[in-house]
Amino acid sequence: xxxxxxxxxxxxxxxxxxxxxxxxxxxxxxxxxxxxxxxxxxxxxxxxxxxxxxxxxxxxxxxxxxxxxxxxxxxxxxxxxxxxxxxxxxxxxxxxxxxxxxxxxxxxxxxxxxxxxxxxxxxxxxxxxxxxxxxxxxxxxxxxxxxxxxxxxxxxxxxxxxxxxxxxxxxxxxxxxxxxxxxxxxxxxxxxxxxxxxxxxxxxxxxxxxxxxxxxxxxxxxxxxxxxxxxxxxxxxxxxxxxxxxxxxxxxxxxxxxxxxxxxxxxxxxxxxxxxxxxxxxxxxxxxxxxxxxxxxxxxxxxxxxxxxxxxxxxxxxxxxxxxxxxxxxxxxxxxxxxxxxxxxxxxxxxxxxxxxxxxxxxxxxxxxxxxxxxxxxxxxxxxxxxxxxxxxxxxxxxxxxxxxxxxxxxxxxxxxxxxxxxxxxxxxxxxxxxxxxxxxxxxxxxxxxxxxxxxxxxxxxxxxxxxxxxxxxxxxxxxxxxxxxxxxxxxxxxxxxxxxxxxxxxxxxxxxxxxxxxxxxxxxxxxxxxxxxxxxxxxxxxxxxxxxxxxxxxxxxxxxxxxxxxxxxxxxxxxxxxxxxxxxxxxxxxxxxxxxxxxxxxxxxxxxxxxxxxxxxxxxxxxxxxxxxxxxxxxxxxxxxxxxxxxxxxxxxxxxxxxxxxxxxxxxxxxxxxxxxxxxxxxxxxxxxxxxxxxxxxxxxxxxxxxxxxxxxxxxxxxxxxxxxxxxxxxxxxxxx
Amino acid sequence: xxxxxxxxxxxxxxxxxxxxxxxxxxxxxxxxxxxxxxxxxxxxxxxxxxxxxxxxxxxxxxxxxxxxxxxxxxx
Numbered sequence: 001x002x003x004x005x006x007x008x009x010x011x012x013x014x015x016x017x018x019x020x021x022x023x024x025x026x027x028x029x030x031x032x033x034x035x036x037x038x039x040x041x042x043x044x045x046x047x048x049x050x051x052x053x054x055x056x057x058x059x060x061x062x063x064x065x066x067x068x069x070x071x072x073x074x075x076x077x078x079x080x081x082x083x084x085x086x087x088x089x090x091x092x093x094x095x096x097x098x099x100x101x102x103x104x105x106x107x108x109x110x111x112x113x114x115x116x117x118x119x120x121x122x123x124x125x126x127x128x129x130x131x132x133x134x135x136x137x138x139x140x141x142x143x144x145x146x147x148x149x150x151x152x153x154x155x156x157x158x159x160x161x162x163x164x165x166x167x168x169x170x171x172x173x174x175x176x177x178x179x180x181x182x183x184x185x186x187x188x189x190x191x192x193x194x195x196x197x198x199x200x201x202x203x204x205x206x207x208x209x210x211x212x213x214x215x216x217x218x219x220x221x222x223x224x225x226x227x228x229x230x231x232x233x234x235x236x237x238x239x240x241x242x243x244x245x246x247x248x249x250x251x252x253x254x255x256x257x258x259x260x261x262x263x264x265x266x267x268x269x270x271x272x273x274x275x276x277x278x279x280x281x282x283x284x285x286x287x288x289x290x291x292x293x294x295x296x297x298x299x300x301x302x303x304x305x306x307x308x309x310x311x312x313x314x315x316x317x318x319x320x321x322x323x324x325x326x327x328x329x330x331x332x333x334x335x336x337x338x339x340x341x342x343x344x345x346x347x348x349x350x351x352x353x354x355x356x357x358x359x360x361x362x363x364x365x366x367x368x369x370x371x372x373x374x375x376x377x378x379x380x381x382x383x384x385x386x387x388x389x390x391x392x393x394x395x396x397x398x399x400x401x402x403x404x405x406x407x408x409x410x411x412x413x414x415x416x417x418x419x420x421x422x423x424x425x426x427x428x429x430x431x432x433x434x435x436x437x438x439x440x441x442x443x444x445x446x447x448x449x450x451x452x453x454x455x456x457x458x459x460x461x462x463x464x465x466x467x468x469x470x471x472x473x474x475x476x477x478x479x480x481x482x483x484x485x486x487x488x489x490x491x492x493x494x495x496x497x498x499x500x501x502x503x504x505x506x507x508x509x510x511x512x513x514x515x516x517x518x519x520x521x522x523x524x525x526x527x528x529x530x531x532x533x534x535x536x537x538x539x540x541x542x543x544x545x546x547x548x549x550x551x552x553x554x555x556x557x558x559x560x561x562x563x564x565x566x567x568x569x570x571x572x573x574x575x576x577x578x579x580x581x582x583x584x585x586x587x588x589x590x591x592x593x594x595x596x597x598x599x600x601x602x603x604x605x606x607x608x609x610x611x612x613x614x615x616x617x618x619x620x621x622x623x624x625x626x627x628x629x630x631x632x633x634x635x636x637x638x639x640x641x642x643x644x645x646x647x648x649x650x651x652x653x654x655x656x657x658x659x660x661x662x663x664x665x666x667x668x669x670x671x672x673x674x675x676x677x678x679x680x681x682x683x684x685x686x687x688x689x690x691x692x693x694x695x696x697x698x699x700x701x702x703x704x705x706x707x708x709x710x711x712x713x714x715x716x717x718x719x720x721x722x723x724x725x726x727x728x729x730x731x732x733x734x735x736x737x738x
Numbered sequence: 739x740x741x742x743x744x745x746x747x748x749x750x751x752x753x754x755x756x757x758x759x760x761x762x763x764x765x766x767x768x769x770x771x772x773x774x775x776x777x778x779x780x781x782x783x784x785x786x787x788x789x790x791x792x793x794x795x796x797x798x799x800x801x802x803x804x805x806x807x808x809x810x811x812x813x
Contacts (some may be wrong), residue, residue, distance in 0.1 A: 067771045067772060072764065103795050135795065219763045253763055254767070256770075257770030263772075297745075383799070387788060390799070390801060399801070500805070501801070502788065502803065503796070503801075504799045505772070505798055506797040
């Protein structure tokens with residue numbers, strides 16, 4: 001009697017070099033059935049997807065693109081751990097799909113050699129045949145499969161070519177449990193690995209031969225620290241073995257590259273043909289212009305201008321933002337009409353709708369920015385931009401790879417910090433993350449606009465350069481210069497060390513996959529919406545509560561009670577003109593009551609409490625309260641100042657009354673104006689440098705997996721902002737007010 | 739015979755052979771994984787630092803640094 005075996009799930013790990021079309025193939029295989037996440041503890045993004053073929057369900061795990069399976073950092077360790085089934089909460093893959101670039105097999109087969117040693121059933125997807133053809137390269141696929149002793153399927157991921165055959169082949173792997181691991185190393189080396197493997201198994205029966213081999217090869221000591229308790233005896237044995245191997249002409253770690261490339265050569269011998277003369281491809285011709293110092297720089301500036309124009313112009317982003325604002329105004333109107341005045345209504349309108357809506361309004365800008373970045377990345381241009389920027393970035397101890405994260409941060413630091421994942425050097429990535437919030441994001445714009453318009457004289461320098469433009473530009477430059485300075489100092493103080501060698505592949509240009517680009521845009525946009533719906537939602541409720549409670553309406557209304565009653569009775573018999581005047585006065589009184597309530601709230605009390613601290617910056621308690629309120633999200637300052645200066649919370653940066661009122665505001669009990677140019681500059685500098693965004697700090701926590709770095713960022717940026725504002729006020733006041 | 743020179747000093751358009759990769763073992767190995775190892779023929783596409791070289795079928799952008807030097811022979 002036979003019993004049907006329970007259906008076995010096939011878990012397939014995707015590995016391969018960067019730029020081989022791995023993600024495109026993953027997307028094409030899994031369609032929309034995918035989800036992304038992070039491995040706990042490290043910033044490696046994991047992508048899961050699945051497909052069902054001929055009744056068999058196949059789970060896919062997309063691992064980060066890597067040139068080698070030699071772990072030297074926690075991120076790379078994750079890839080190896082997943083492949084060996086050592087990663088917690090991750091099923092051990094029972095097959096591996098290696099994606100290789102047909103036009104670059106000499107380099108791409110290196111990782112195939114490592115994967116084969118794992119002994120897992122393997123299939124090779126020979127991708128990008130079109131680019132190989134353009135380069136005049138042809139590969140005998142059948143012979144390649146024969147030499148590799150694993151199935152090889154020619155695919156064209158961007159056109160969904162060869163997918164059915166690939167699915168067939170993947171499903172057919174279900175019948176295999178393993179392949180015989182093939183080692184490219186000489187016998188003496190293999191002997192040492194066997195001995196080490198035995199030693200390790202005495203301590204840990206689960207130890208694999210592959211890890212023993214890596215332990216012998218890894219001279220940096222990373223794996224030894226990771227895998228063993230660091231026993232002196234084992235360490236001595238490993239060092240001694242390496243010395244013996246070196247004497248035999250097999251120096252570790254050079255032996256790995258030598259052995260594997262020799263193996264690659266033997267595999268490719270006679271099965272790959274190239275045209276005698278190297279073909280000048282379209283990519284080569286484009287590169288002659290785009291990587292040229294002059295031509296490339298001009299193109300770079302043009303493409304960046306186009307991108308920022310699209311992000312900040314009214315044509316696309318502006319109109320979409322208008323619709324979103326309109327939508328939230330509509331909702332606020334509905335809530336206003338259907339609820340009675342009170343705490344709940346205030347919470348919904350001033351807290352939830354104003355807070356979450358105020359953040360979601362940036363969604364179009366974030367989507368447009370990611371749309372551009374995904375296109376530029378997919379077609380291969382971003383690597384060229386990083387190359388052009390490297391000269392500049394290397395001067396402050398970073399590499400060209402930091403360019404994209406910092407560029408993204410001009411729209412919003414959150415996607416910028418996430419984009420820092422492309423930097424494989426941990427220290428470079430950390431520094432990039434720590435300085436990204438200094439780039440002037442779109443949330444700082446309203447503060448700059450309001451204060452510039454109110455206090456900076458509308459004059460031009462030399463007849464063409466507007467002083468307004470100059471001040472705005474200075475704020476953007478201030479952020480950039482501060483980032484340069486902080487990066488420079490961090491490199492020399494708490495994050496020292498040698499600059500690692502910088503090497504980056506420039507992939508061939510190709511037409512971007514539209515579905516892939518849209519998928520990236522939707523994915524990033526959705527991540528942003530989710531954040532607005534959770535963290536920012538919670539923050540706005542807290543700020544709202546602090547500005548609402550304790551609420552003594554009777555005490556605030558009492559001084560105006562008689563006047564209100566009188567005005568209301570006058571209103572009954574008034575003509576149209578008189579009624580308008582009375583209503584205007586009533587709104588004014590309401591605003592004064594709201595202001596009084598805010599002054600009595602926890603937020604207002606905190607404002608009074610910190611007045612001595614902010615006074616040297618030229619600020620009164622109202623500016624101090626508004627600054628405190630805007631710590632979770634800096635956009636909050638405009639509406640807080642609107643309320644504090646008795647204008648209601650509906651004010652925006654274009655609001656003429658707000659501009660006029662703050663111009664007229666006096667220090668309590670004096671005729672002295674609170675606001676003047678030095679105060680305006682000091683507020684702008686504070687907002688340019690301060691870490692007033694809880695969501696950014698939360699993302700830093702997630703990406704670094706430590707509370708240390710968000711706390712550090714918050715502290716250094718707040719200190720920098722305070723000192724910057726102090727110097728700005730004291731110096732400009734000494735010059736202008738003397 | 740000409741002495742070995744650092745890779746970033748090679749003129750654009752020249753084809754040279756790597757004679758030595760000098761640096762920490764780990765860095766040297768990482769370069770080898772990318773295809774930059776002793777004996778490899780490289781074509782200089784854009785000189786300077788960072789430079790762009792063609793190694794086999796790949797184009798690599800590479801910065802000569804204090805910790806790693808790729809020396810090439812031009813004969």
